[in-house]
Structure formats: structure tokens, C-alpha cells
Amino acid sequence: MNTELRTRRLLEELRDVRDAAASLPDALVLLDARGGVRWCNRSAERLLALAWPRDRGVILAARYAGHKLGGWLDGGGAEPVEDITAPADATLHLQVTMMPYGHGQRLLLARDISRLARLEQVRRDFVANVSHELRTPLTVIHGYLELLDPEDVPTLAPVLGEMRNQSQRMRQIVEDLLALSRLEMERRLPEDRVTMQPLLLSLRREAEALSHGRHRIALQDEAHCDLLGSAKDLHSAFGNLVSNAVRYTPDGGAIVIRWRRTHDGAEYSVTDTGYGIPAEHLSRLTERFYRVSSSRSRGSGGTGLGLSIVKHVLNLHDAELRIESESGAGSTFTCVFDRSRLLEPESD
């Protein structure tokens, strides 16, 4: 094959690849090492307000300054953005990913996930509405059940007891679902000083009340610092971990609540010597209604929503949940907070 023919073939193939990329429904932008646009496809116009060849060489981070995308690009864009509004059209939701290639070049991919975001919104609204609608009838039924005295009808006493338990369980599920819905809709939580010392003392009291002396409970407050966030939500998340430790540790076991500093922040952890969790379940524990053992969870008053609430609360505090566990030996649940969330105690 002569050189001219080979060049022509190569150019044709190159054009083919470009044409195919140009017609993709996802926006594709090739960036040079400075973050300037080397090429973009047609969807980049609709989704990212970029036009080829008009925007050749435009520095993308500067173009999107003031938009969330600009901040993300400035930060290097290592982690994908799961849901962001499109710079050209605020009604569109995008998922944006950046992949390095060649010598310092990068490929930016933006996908229109508006339909998915709408479905997700419908699901959230549905759960919130159903939970809200169930709340009043359940409160009424529970109220009447509380009024009935088992001594008036001794033959029905066991049935009445079970009905009370179950209605209390349903109320707890509805309350937990409502709490989750609220956390899902919340973009930001209050940023108050959460004084850790009294909070830790009250968590220990709650553990003792739940345990009724069946476990040894210790508190190690070593960090001597406070947190920035929502006191109510952090109390609920930390309390969930304490309650799980008590509920999933057989009598005679030990529970340690610990608050300590790390080299780049601080950690709140709850360690127990309980049943533990087999490794294959660990990655799914924070899913709604996921339980290792349904009977054990129900028997101990669980709703299967506790860890899901913990995860949401931590996300809203830029914190992370770590779970270490060994079946039959016990578990440690750790909430990892970044330094930016710590406050030195106020001097008296």
C-alpha cells in the first residue's frame, strides 16, 4: 500500500471515530494538560454549553467559575460528581466523570441523568408521603391500645400485649422512614457547636438504660474537643450505634464508647464483644431494611433503618462510617470526622 493511500485510510478512520464520538448522547470533552478544550462533541453544547470549534482552547474551570462544576474542576475532578445541574440548563441533572489519558490530557464525560433524578425524586416523595399518611392512624390505634387495660379482659391479655408491641414497632418504622426522608431532602444541616462531653455522658446513660446491667459499659473521652454540626442528628446517629451494640451483644459482654483524636481529625467509635457480622454482609449493612438476621433484629426491636440513618447523618457532616467486625467476636463501628469539623472546647 502506498503512503498516500495509507494516509487517506487513516484520515477516514479518524473521521469515523470523531463522527461516532460527535453523535454520542453523552457530552465528551477532551482537555489538554492546562485544562483547555482540545475538542468536544455535539452533546457538549446541550449539556455543557460548549460549542466546537468556537470554544477551542477555553479553560474549562474558568468557563464554569461560580458554578459547582468550576469548583470540581479546580479540585482536580478525581471523584465523579453524581448529580449536578447542567451549566446551560438548570432543569437538567448531570453525572460528570473525568478520566486521564495520554500525557496529562483528560477526558470529561457528562451524562444526562435527569430521568433517573426524577424517578429518584418520585421514590423519595412516595416514601415520605406514605410514612406521613400512616403516622396519624397509627398514633390513634396505639393510643386506644394503651387505654385498654389487660386486667379487664384477662383472656385477651397476651393478644393485647402483642398488639401493643407491633403497633409500637410500626410507629418506630414510620418515624425512622420520616427521619430518613428528611435527611435525604436536606442539603445542609445546622452548623452548631455540639458539645461532646455531655453528649457522650448521655449516650452512656442511654446504653445503661437499654442494657439493664446485662453488659459492662465503658466511656473513653480522650479527644477533648467538640464537633461542628447538628446536635440532634449526631445524637441520633451515635445513639443508633450504641443501641445496636447493646442489642447485638449477649449478656455479660462489654461495650466501649470512645471519642479520640486522629492525625487528621477525630473518631467516635462503639466497640462491642457481640455476635459480630460475617464479612459478606458488611458492604450492605447501611442499605435500608438490610439485616444479617431478621429474627434477631426484630426480636430486639430493630427496624433495619438505623445504620441507613447513621450513614446519611455522617454524609451531611462530611464524615464516614467504618465497620470492622468478626463473626462471633464483636464489632467496631467508627464515625470518622475531618479536622475541619472539630472545635476546641470553649474556655470557661
Ligand code: ADP
Ligand atoms: P436494625 O434495626 O435491624 O438493628 P440497623 O440498620 O441498625 O438495623 O442494622 C442493620 C443490621 O446490621 C442489623 O439488623 C444487624 O444484623 C447488623 N448489626 C448492626 N449493628 C451490629 C452490631 N453492633 N453487632 C452485630 N450486628 C450488627
